[in-house]
Structures are given as structure tokens and as C-alpha cells.
Amino acid sequence: MQHRESLAVLADIHGNSAALKAVLADARARGLTRFVNLGDTFYGPLDPAGTWAVLQSQPMAGVLGNQDRILLDDAPPSAVAAVRDALGSAPLTWLAELPKTLRLEPDVLLCHGTPRDDATYLLEDVTTGLPAPRKPEAILADLLPEAQGCSLVLAGHSHHAGLAVADGITVVNPGSVGLPAYDDDEPPHVMASGSPRAAYAVVSRTADGWDAEFVEVDYDWEAAARLARENGRQDWARWLSTGMA
Numbered sequence: 001m002q003h004r005e006s007l008a009v010l011a012d013i014h015g016n017s018a019a020l021k022a023v024l025a026d027a028r029a030r031g032l033t034r035f036v037n038l039g040d041t042f043y044g045p046l047d048p049a050g051t052w053a054v055l056q057s058q059p060m061a062g063v064l065g066n067q068d069r070i071l072l073d074d075a076p077p078s079a080v081a082a083v084r085d086a087l088g089s090a091p092l093t094w095l096a097e098l099p100k101t102l103r104l105e106p107d108v109l110l111c112h113g114t115p116r117d118d119a120t121y122l123l124e125d126v127t128t129g130l131p132a133p134r135k136p137e138a139i140l141a142d143l144l145p146e147a148q149g150c151s152l153v154l155a156g157h158s159h160h161a162g163l164a165v166a167d168g169i170t171v172v173n174p175g176s177v178g179l180p181a182y183d184d185d186e187p188p189h190v191m192a193s194g195s196p197r198a199a200y201a202v203v204s205r206t207a208d209g210w211d212a213e214f215v216e217v218d219y220d221w222e223a224a225a226r227l228a229r230e231n232g233r234q235d236w237a238r239w240l241s242t243g244m245a
Contacts, residue, residue, distance in 0.1 A: 006030075006204040009174040011038035011112075011156025012065070015083065016178025016240075017050035019198035022219035023177050024058050032202065036104065038156035039065025039112035042091065044179065045231035046224060048083050052091040063110050064098040065157065066118040072096055107150050113157040115146035122155045123162045123173055126189035131160050140166040152203065152210050159191050161199055161214045170210040175199030178224075179236070181245040190245040196221040197243070 008027040013020050027035065037060050042048040070080050071087075072095060084092065100118060102110040112118040122142055124131035143166060147153050153171045159182065161175030176199055181192035193199060197216035204211045221240050228236035239245055 005034060006032055006202050008032045008035045009038065009154050009172065009201040009203055010035065010060070010177050011174050011200075012040045012159050012176035012179060013037070013042075013051055014040055014044040014067075014176070014178040015042050015046040015048040015051050016044070016198070016224055017047040017054050018219050018224055019178045019217075019221075020051055020054050022217045023198050023200045023215075024054070026215065026217045027200065027202070030202070035060035036110055036154060037062035038110060038154060038174070039063050039098075039118070040067045040156065041065065041095075042087060043067035043071060043080070043083055045079075045228045045233040045236055046178070047227065048086045048091070049088070052087060061102060061104055061110065062098055063102050063112055064095065064100050064118065065112040068095050068098070069118065101146060104154075108152045108154070109147050109150045110154050111146075113155065114142040115153075116142070118157065121158045122153075123164050123171060124158050124160055124191075126191075127187060129187075129189045131158065131189070131191060133162070133164065136164065136166040139164055139171060140169070143169060143171070152205075154203070159193065161193065161201065163212050170212075172201055172203055172210070172212045174201030175214065175216075179239060180243040181239040183235075183245045192239075192245045193243045195243040196241055 113120045114122045125134050159176035162173045164171045183190045202213040225237040225241035
């Protein structure tokens with residue numbers, strides 16, 4: 001990445017091809033030409049094959065997410081198997097070749113959750129059931145040694161847009177392109193952006209460090225919710241249409 005060149009940061013598309021199209025259109029309209037994908041690209045009851053087709057129009061560096069990883073398991077559960085069947089072999093081969101972390105530049109690291117664990121939140125503590133900011137020293141402990149020498153770490157997984165600085169390392173989570181809210185049971189907690197819009201971030205290197213702009217984009221989220229409902233996921237339909245969990 002050249003100095004002062006901005007980067008579009010995408011994460012957690014979750015098979016939402018309509019949201020992905022909207023985000024790419026918005027980023028291109030801003031003149032952005034560099035894109036990264038922080039993982040969890042296909043899993044969900046929406047349009048994994050259409051998402052793969054859209055990705056062919058915009059090459060971007062990427063890493064493997066935890067729910068990408070389960071698509072590669074030998075004996076996936078039925079919901080995962082349905083996504084695999086919809087995708088076919090080429091996207092699965094692409095996923096299998098993605099790294100778990102990537103040094104985009106000597107001082108820029110990409111990961112999905114934390115550098116060591118794609119299923120752990122980096123910026124948020126959810127022990128109370130709702131996301132709360134983690135302390136910088138806790139974030140730093142999860143960054144090192146993998147992020148040694150980095151000035152920027154880009155991470156997804158939580159679907160919760162945020163920024164923190166830990167010992168000079170700026171950490172940015174762009175939020176989720178394709179699923180603005182969800183609940184989970186390990187431990188019981190909810191993540192909710194409060195908006196059904198598709199989210200991404202624009203990060204820019206400046207003379208003083210890194211700037212981040214968090215962007216939300218309109219798209220037809222009611223159509224996405226209908227598709228989730230048709231595929232038997234009322235919970236996804238609610239999350240998609242409201243941004244609440």
C-alpha cells in the first residue's frame with residue numbers, strides 16, 4: 001500500500017451478495033482501488049454462489065474466517081453442507097488457499113478474530129452479554145508476538161465496528177458487510193449494530209498514523225431478510241431487517 005492511499009476494509013460478508021454489491025459500488029464511487037476481506041465470506045442462508053460471482057469482479061487480499069473454516073471440514077453439519085453444495089468446488093478451493101493471517105505490508109496485519117484464534121474477539125469483551133471495550137493491555141496480549149512491528153491490525157469476526165490503539169498499534173474492525181446483528185451462546189451474548197445497513201471501513205495512512213472512516217451503505221435488506229426466511233432462518237431475517245438481536 002502506498003502512503004496516503006486509502007484501503008477499503010470488508011469483513012463478514014456471510015453470503016449476502018446484495019450487501020456486497022452495495023459496498024463495492026460505494027467504495028468504487030469514492031475512488032478506492034485497494035480492497036481487503038477479513039473472512040467469513042460465504043456462510044449463511046442467503047446467496048453464497050452469488051457472493052462468489054460478485055467477488056470475481058473485485059480482486060482483494062483476504063484471510064480465512066472461522067465460519068469459512070467450517071466449510072472445509074470433512075463432515076460439516078447440514079446447514080454448512082447446504083452452503084458447500086451451493087458453492088461448488090472453485091470457491092472451496094479458493095478458501096482452502098487463504099491464510100489465517102496476512103502481512104499486507106511490513107507493518108499491516110490482517111486477521112479474522114485475533115492473530116492466533118479466528119473465533120475470539122479482539123476488541124470486545126462479551127462476558128456481560130453485551131460488547132464492552134477491552135483494555136488496551138488485553139488487546140496487546142492477543143496481538144503479540146504476531147503483530148510485532150505493526151502499526152495497523154485489521155480484524156473482523158465480531159460484526160461490531162470499532163477502533164482501538166494498543167501500544168502504538170491501531171486496530172480497526174470494519175463491522176459486517178452482510179449480517180449487522182446476531183446472538184451467540186458461548187458465552188451467551190448479542191452483537192447488534194443497530195442498523196440494517198451494510199458496513200465497511202476506509203483506512204488511510206497519514207503522517208500521524210492511521211485514520212479510519214466507518215461507512216454504512218443502503219441496500220435492499222428486506223429482500224435479504226425474505227431470502228433468509230425462505231431458507232428457514234427467521235432469526236437471520238430479523239437480524240438483517242433490523243440490525244438488532
